[in-house]
Amino acid sequence: MVPRIVFVGTPEFAVPSLEALVGWNKEAVVAAVSQPDRPQGRHRPIIETPVKRAARKRGLPILQPVRIKSPEARPLIESLAPDLVIVVAYGQILPKWLLDIPRFGALNVHASLLPRYRGAAPLQRALLNGERATGITLMRMDEGMDTGPVISQVAFSIGDNETAGELASRASILAADFLLAELPGYLDGRKKPLPQDSSQATYAPLLRKEEGAMQFELLHTELHNRVRAMNPWPTAWCQCQGQALMVHRTRLPAAAAGAAGRIPGELIGFDRDAMVVQCGTGRIALWQVQAPGKRIVSGRDLANGLRLEAGFRFTNG
Secondary structure (H helix, E strand, O other), X not given: OOOOEEEEEOOHHHHHHHHHHHHHOOOOEEEEEOOOOEEOOOOOOEEOOHHHHHHHHOOOOEEOOOOOOOOOHHHHHHHHOOOEEEEEOOOOOOOHHHHHOOOOOEEEEEOOOOOOOEOOOHHHHHHHOOOOEEEEEEEEOOOOOOXXXXXXXXXXXXXXXXXXXXXXXXXXXXXXXXXXXXXXXXXXXXXXXXXXXXXXXXXXXXXOHHHHEOOOOOXXXXXXXXXXHOOOOOOEEEEEOOEEEEEEEEEOOOOOOOOOOOOOOEEEEEEOOEEEEEOOEXXXXXXXXXXXXXXXXXXXXXXXHHOOOOOOEOEOO
16 A cells, blocks of 8 residues: 655755655655745745745645644644655654654655754755765654654765755755665565664754855865855855955865965965965865856956956955
């Protein structure tokens, strides 16, 4: 018997998992739950969540309670009579009554190797901390934040210059494939959830806008990781000629060791299409940058346009 699945998710990261489940069995997914549509962008139009758009294209019923814990949400979920709830990046903690409704419980697809990086921004925090690998965890949910027993995990490497946006896009596909591969074993009892070792837990809170401020006194690898973690939001930035300069991408130049007597933030020269800047230790190449009101350009193009030469100093964000 095919279980009745209610899918719960919100951002683009969740869409491949929803589509994979529908492709696995088009009768299995009976509804999608997503956060409410919200205003976005410069002119603040109301934009549908990515999961809502994907569900609507598939003809699925869509629920968007303001708060999943609200009394109004409960009868809506109960009316669906789910056998299984699958959660991928929903953005709210599910109440106990919802966890208790489906006979197979609620499963969460989380983008880390739990118990490491519990929380809302596991990929961004992994990049910020310079991790060389991360993974996907399939777990059975409890009332805590990513504290439930683990069904299965898979690890994968992180590219040296991979941004949070690129990593999330790749991880979303891996997560969908992993979910389909592991779900049958859970449903037929072969995959048994095992408790996490909470003594090994680390946490991954949402990024704050101020974390995008660049500090050239940092180690060059730390600053590079910060830029990667902040792309696409909130985007790293520094000061150039008294204005905020958004730094979308950096890389570590071949000669990254730095030189004695250089000041953090000092423009040293160029590495192909990027500006090489001194850090507290080592050098970083500002590869793709954006001046206020302008498009994204290479570091060299920006330097040519602003007539920046060796010795110019960028200041911290």
